[in-house]
Amino acid sequence: MTGLNRRTLLAGASALGAAALASACTSNVDGPPPAPQGGAQNSANAEPGKKVKVGFAGPQADHGWLNAINTNARTEARRYTDVELVITEGSNDAATQASQIDSLINQKVDVLVVLPADGKQMTPAGRKAMDAGIPVINLDRIFDSAQSYRTWIGGDNYRMGLNAGNYLGKVLNGKGSVIELAGIDTLELTTQRTQGFDDALKNFPGIRKVGRAAAEFNVQTGQSRMAELLQAYPQFDAMWNHDDDQGIGALQAIAQAGRTGFVMVGGAGSKAAMEQIKSDSSVLKATVLYPPTMAASAIRLARLLGQAKGMGDLAEQEIPASVTLSSAVVTKDNVDQYLPFSFE
Amino acid sequence: MNDIVVTRKRFAAGKIGELRNLGLVAVLVALAVVGAVTKPDQFLRVDNVVLILTLSSIIGVITVGMTFVIIGGGIDLSVGAVVALSTVWATTKATQSYGIGGIVFCALAVGVGAGLVSGLLIAYGRLVAFIGTLAMLASARGLAIQLSQGKTQTVTFKNQSLVDLGYKKSYVLGIPPLVIIFVVVAVIGWFLLNRTTFGRRTFAIGGNPEAARLAGIDVRRHTLLLYVLSGLCCGIASVMLIILTSSGTSANGNLYELDAIAAVIIGGTLLSGGRGTLVGSVLGVLVFTTISDLFTLNNLSTAVQQITKGLIIVVAVLIQRRAAAERTSP
Numbered sequence: 019m020t021g022l023n024r025r026t027l028l029a030g031a032s033a034l035g036a037a038a039l040a041s042a043c044t045s046n047v048d049g050p051p052p053a054p055q056g057g058a059q060n061s062a063n064a065e066p067g068k069k070v071k072v073g074f075a076g077p078q079a080d081h082g083w084l085n086a087i088n089t090n091a092r093t094e095a096r097r098y099t100d101v102e103l104v105i106t107e108g109s110n111d112a113a114t115q116a117s118q119i120d121s122l123i124n125q126k127v128d129v130l131v132v133l134p135a136d137g138k139q140m141t142p143a144g145r146k147a148m149d150a151g152i153p154v155i156n157l158d159r160i161f162d163s164a165q166s167y168r169t170w171i172g173g174d175n176y177r178m179g180l181n182a183g184n185y186l187g188k189v190l191n192g193k194g195s196v197i198e199l200a201g202i203d204t205l206e207l208t209t210q211r212t213q214g215f216d217d218a219l220k221n222f223p224g225i226r227k228v229g230r231a232a233a234e235f236n237v238q239t240g241q242s243r244m245a246e247l248l249q250a251y252p253q254f255d256a257m258w259n260h261d262d263d264q265g266i267g268a269l270q271a272i273a274q275a276g277r278t279g280f281v282m283v284g285g286a287g288s289k290a291a292m293e294q295i296k297s298d299s300s301v302l303k304a305t306v307l308y309p310p311t312m313a314a315s316a317i318r319l320a321r322l323l324g325q326a327k328g329m330g331d332l333a334e335q336e337i338p339a340s341v342t343l344s345s346a347v348v349t350k351d352n353v354d355q356y357l358p359f360s361f362e
Numbered sequence: 363m364n365d366i367v368v369t370r371k372r373f374a375a376g377k378i379g380e381l382r383n384l385g386l387v388a389v390l391v392a393l394a395v396v397g398a399v400t401k402p403d404q405f406l407r408v409d410n411v412v413l414i415l416t417l418s419s420i421i422g423v424i425t426v427g428m429t430f431v432i433i434g435g436g437i438d439l440s441v442g443a444v445v446a447l448s449t450v451w452a453t454t455k456a457t458q459s460y461g462i463g464g465i466v467f468c469a470l471a472v473g474v475g476a477g478l479v480s481g482l483l484i485a486y487g488r489l490v491a492f493i494g495t496l497a498m499l500a501s502a503r504g505l506a507i508q509l510s511q512g513k514t515q516t517v518t519f520k521n522q523s524l525v526d527l528g529y530k531k532s533y534v535l536g537i538p539p540l541v542i543i544f545v546v547v548a549v550i551g552w553f554l555l556n557r558t559t560f561g562r563r564t565f566a567i568g569g570n571p572e573a574a575r576l577a578g579i580d581v582r583r584h585t586l587l588l589y590v591l592s593g594l595c596c597g598i599a600s601v602m603l604i605i606l607t608s609s610g611t612s613a614n615g616n617l618y619e620l621d622a623i624a625a626v627i628i629g630g631t632l633l634s635g636g637r638g639t640l641v642g643s644v645l646g647v648l649v650f651t652t653i654s655d656l657f658t659l660n661n662l663s664t665a666v667q668q669i670t671k672g673l674i675i676v677v678a679v680l681i682q683r684r685a686a687a688e689r690t691s692p
Binding site: 088229230231240242276362 | 401404409410413416417420507511512513514516525528529530603606607608609611612613614615616654655658659661663664665
C-alpha cells in the first residue's frame with residue numbers, strides 16, 4: 019500500500035513538473051506583429067459600407083507560407099469595421115475541407131474565400147457555393163471550372179521560375195553553370211516553377227543547368243539535398259532555391275560546407291531570407307516573391323464583392339474574374355519595400 | 363537459469379543475423395562500386411563519406427531506439443512526430459531564453475516524456491503498440507503545429523554556438539560531432555542489447571512475452587522502458603537536427619517512422635520481434651543514405667530515385683533471406 023502511495027506521489031510530482039515545464043517553454047509571444055500596410059488604401063472604397071460576412075476556408079498551416087496566408091486574412095479583416103470573418107480550422111483533407119465549405123454555406127456567409135488543399139478536388143464544393151448564390155473567391159490553387167468561382171486571385175509559379183532564371187542570367191552575364199533546388203516533385207507548382215526557370219535559361223545559351231534535386235519544402239530535407247548537391251558540384255556559379263523555408267536548411271548546408279563563390283536566389287519571400295539579403299551576409303542575394311499578401315487582397319476583394327463595388331483604380335464596374343500576381347525579384351536594392359510583407 | 367536458455371537462443375539467432383548483415387554489406391559495396399564508376403571524382407572522397415555519415419546520423423539514432431522497440435515485439439510510429447514536437451518545443455523563444463542547456467534539456471525531456479506516455483498507454487493501458495503510437499503520432503504533430511503556429515523557428519544569435527557544432531571548425535580529427543554522437547549512441551545501444559540483462563530481456567519479451575513473464579521478467583515495466591528509450595533517442599535526434607538545420611519546425615521528421623522501420627527491417631530484424639541485430643539496422647540506414655547521395659550525385663530525377671529505392675529494399679531482403687536459408691538448411 020505504501021509502495022502504491024509512493025508511486026502515486028511520484029507520478030503526481032512528475033506530472034506537475036511536466037506541466038510547469040510546459041507552461042514555461044511553450045510561450046512564443048514576442049509582442050503583436052505589425053499590421054501590414056498594403057498597397058494604396060483607396061479612398062472611396064475604404065469608407066465603411068454595408069456589413070459583409072466573409073467565410074474563409076484554407077489548408078492546414080503546416081508551412082511558413084500557409085501560416086502567413088491565414089495571418090494575412092485575419093489581420094486584413096480586422097482592419098475593416100464592416101467585415102465579419104468566419105474562419106474554419108484549416109485542413110489538408112479534401113473531404114474535411116468540403117464539409118467545412120458546406121458549413122460556411124449553411125451559415126449564409128455573403129462571400130466565400132477558399133484556398134483549396136487541392137484545387138481539382140475542391141471544384142464541386144466551389145460550384146455548390148456559387149449555386150447557392152454565394153460568390154467564391156478562389157485563392158491561389160485554381161479550381162478546375164470557371165463555374166466554381168467568381169474571381170480567382172493567386173500567384174504565378176511559371177513566372178516565378180521565369181523571373182528567377184532571367185535574374186540569374188543577368189547576374190551571370192549569360193555565362194556559367196547553375197543548379198536548382200526544387201520543392202515537391204509530385205506537385206504541379208514545382209513542375210511549373212522548373213518549366214519557367216528552364217525556359218528563362220534558354221534565353222542565355224552560355225548558361226547550363228547542371229544539377230537539380232527536390233528538397234520537399236522542408237528545412238531538414240533542404241539541408242540534406244543541398245549538402246549532397248554541394249558534394250556533387252565542387253564548382254557552380256549560381257543556384258535557384260524554390261522555397262525560402264527549405265532555404266534555411268540549404269543555407270545551413272552551405273555554411274557547414276564553408277562554400278562561397280556563387281549567387282543564390284530564393285523563392286516565396288520569407289522574413290529570414292529578406293533579412294539575409296538586406297544584410298548581404300551570405301550567398302543569398304535575391305528572392306522571387308510568391309506573396310502571401312494575396313490573402314489580404316482576397317479579403318479586400320470579398321468585401322468589395324459583398325458591397326457590389328468595383329476596384330478603385332480600374333475603369334471596370336465589376337471586379338475582374340482573375341487577378342494574377344506578379345512575382346517580383348527582391349534584391350538588396352528594393353528589399354526595404356518588401357520586408358514589411360515578408361512572412362516568418 | 364531462464365536467462366541462460368534465452369541467451370543460447372539469442373546466439374543461434376545472432377549467427378543468422380551476422381549472415382544477414384553480410385548481405386547488406388554486399389549491397390553497400392555494390393552501391394559504392396556504382397558510385398565509384400559513375401562519379402569517380404566525387405564519390406570515393408573522404409568528405410563524401412563524411413557527408414553520408416552526417417546525413418545518416420539523425421535517422422540512425424532514431425533507428426537505434428526503433429530496433430529495441432521492434433525486437434521487444436512492439437513498433438513506434440510516433441518517432442517523426444515526436445522529433446517535430448521536440449525540435450519545436452526546444453526552439454520556442456521561451457526555451458531559448460534558457461540558453462543551450464535549456465534547448466538540449468527540453469528536447470530530451472520532450473522525447474522521454476512522449477516515450478513515457480506511449481509506454482504507459484501500451485504497457486499498462488493495454489493498448490496495441492500500433493494504435494498507441496499512432497495516437498502519439500497524431501497528437502504530437504498537432505501539438506507541434508500549435509506551438510510553432512506553423513512557423514519555422516530559428517536558433518537565436520545568443521545560442522549560435524550550438525549550431526556551430528555543425529560547422530567544419532567543430533570537427534574532431536575530421537569527424538563531425540553529429541557523427542560522433544551517432545557512433546556513441548550505436549555503440550551504447552549495441553552493448554545494451556548484446557551484453558546486458560536489459561538486452562536479454564528485450565529479446566525474451568519480443569520472442570514470447572508469456573514465457574518471459576513466467577520466467578519472472580516484469581514484461582510491462584520492460585515494455586515501458588523500451589518506449590522511453592525510443593523517446594530518448596528521438597530527443598537526441600532532435601538536438602542533432604537543431605544543430606544541423608539551426609531551426610525547429612512542425613514539418614520536421616516527416617515520415618521518419620517509415621525510414622527507421624525500413625532500415626530496421628532490411629537490417630534483418632523480425633517485424634514480429636524476438637530477433638534482430640543493431641549492426642544490421644545501422645547498415646540499413648547507411649544503405650538508404652548512400653542511395654540518396656548516389657542519386658543526387660548523378661542528377662537523377664526524384665521519380666527514378668523512388669522506384670530504385672523500392673527495388674533495392676526488395677533485393678536487399680531477398681539476398682538476406684537466401685543467405686539465411688543457406689545457413690539453416692545444410
